[in-house]
Amino acid sequence: xxxxxxxxxxxxxxxxxxxxxxxxxxxxxxxxxxxxxxxxxxxxxxxxxxxxxxxxxxxxxxxxxxxxxxxxxxxxxxxxxxxxxxxxxxxxxxxxxxxxxxxxxxxxxxxxxxxxxxxxxxxxxxxxxxxxxxxxxxxxxxxxxxxxxxxxxxxxxxxxxxxxxxxxxxxxxxxxxxxxxxxxxxxxxxxxxxxxxxxxxxxxxxxxxxxxxxxxxxxxxxxxxxxxxxxxxxxxxxxxxxxxxxxxxxxxxxxxxxxxxxxxxxxxxxxxxxxxxxxxxxxxxxxxxxxxxxxxxxx
Ligand SMILES: NC(=[NH2+])NCCC[C@H](N)C(=O)O
Ligand SMILES: [Mn+2]
Ligand SMILES: [Mn+2]
Numbered sequence: 001x002x003x004x005x006x007x008x009x010x011x012x013x014x015x016x017x018x019x020x021x022x023x024x025x026x027x028x029x030x031x032x033x034x035x036x037x038x039x040x041x042x043x044x045x046x047x048x049x050x051x052x053x054x055x056x057x058x059x060x061x062x063x064x065x066x067x068x069x070x071x072x073x074x075x076x077x078x079x080x081x082x083x084x085x086x087x088x089x090x091x092x093x094x095x096x097x098x099x100x101x102x103x104x105x106x107x108x109x110x111x112x113x114x115x116x117x118x119x120x121x122x123x124x125x126x127x128x129x130x131x132x133x134x135x136x137x138x139x140x141x142x143x144x145x146x147x148x149x150x151x152x153x154x155x156x157x158x159x160x161x162x163x164x165x166x167x168x169x170x171x172x173x174x175x176x177x178x179x180x181x182x183x184x185x186x187x188x189x190x191x192x193x194x195x196x197x198x199x200x201x202x203x204x205x206x207x208x209x210x211x212x213x214x215x216x217x218x219x220x221x222x223x224x225x226x227x228x229x230x231x232x233x234x235x236x237x238x239x240x241x242x243x244x245x246x247x248x249x250x251x252x253x254x255x256x257x258x259x260x261x262x263x264x265x266x267x268x269x270x271x272x273x274x275x276x277x278x279x280x281x282x283x284x285x286x287x288x289x290x291x292x293x294x295x296x297x298x299x
Pocket of ligand 3: 098226
């Protein structure tokens with residue numbers, strides 16, 4: 001059994017829709033602590049990282065919305081994640097918009113020199129200010145962690161690159177911007193789009209992902225799960241829904257296979273927006289997936 005530290009990150013400055021800052025509360029309300037304790041894990045809820053109420057700003061010269069406030073919140077998060085690992089706990093981060101992956105990975109990078117990343121998402125989140133159609137930083141954290149982007153972001157809690165392109169697997173992609181596609185090809189990032197999920201089935205996608213990562217001699221693997229990877233019918237409470245996503249069942253299978261692989265050393269569940277949700281369905285889905293990732297079994 002694991003000793004898990006929960007870290008809430010009420011961040012909504014990485015995108016424009018209000019409400020995603022309430023994601024951590026919604027996931028707690030959906031019973032995440034009880035769910036993990038029922039499996040037999042020890043859970044320590046560290047509360048929420050402080051995200052200051054910032055005036056929303058758009059600097060046309062950088063095309064990065066709320067740059068300073070996003071960097072500040074992520075620095076706080078990186079410090080917390082760093083500390084949780086030092087204390088020997090498994091960090092489970094609850095978002096908040098996906099810009100918080102920059103902070104989580106920055107904290108992890110102090111402890112793992114060859115970290116693997118599973119990016120379960122409809123999007124690549126590989127934009128920079130130059131390639132982003134929106135200026136929203138939640139579309140950039142994977143690029144930032146690779147050392148690509150504005151220095152205010154790439155320098156959060158230490159120098160970048162914090163991860164290597166060959167250690168990343170993106171699963172569930174179905175919305176990629178031009179610059180992201182170029183970067184994926186240039187860096188040779190492994191991507192299973194929804195086309196591959198349909199064609200191969202989730203079992204093979206996960207089997208291949210797990211073997212691919214096992215060959216890399218990694219010292220840890222981080223799961224960054226954006227709820228918009230799931231189909232909007234099953235996870236409606238997200239800010240940037242894209243039709244044609246992974247089902248609830250496929251996603252459960254993915255979590256169960258990751259649990260069996262024993263590879264995962266940290267995880268985050270992001271983009272839950274209770275204002276856009278239907279009766280907290282998306283937060284409940286997040287909790288159910290967390291259950292599977294941490295070894296919940298029927299029999
Ligand atoms: N974490 C997310 N939901 N990202 C959505 C990003 C959407 C789009 N690619 C953009 O850069 O604006
Ligand atoms: Mn997404
Ligand atoms: Mn994302």
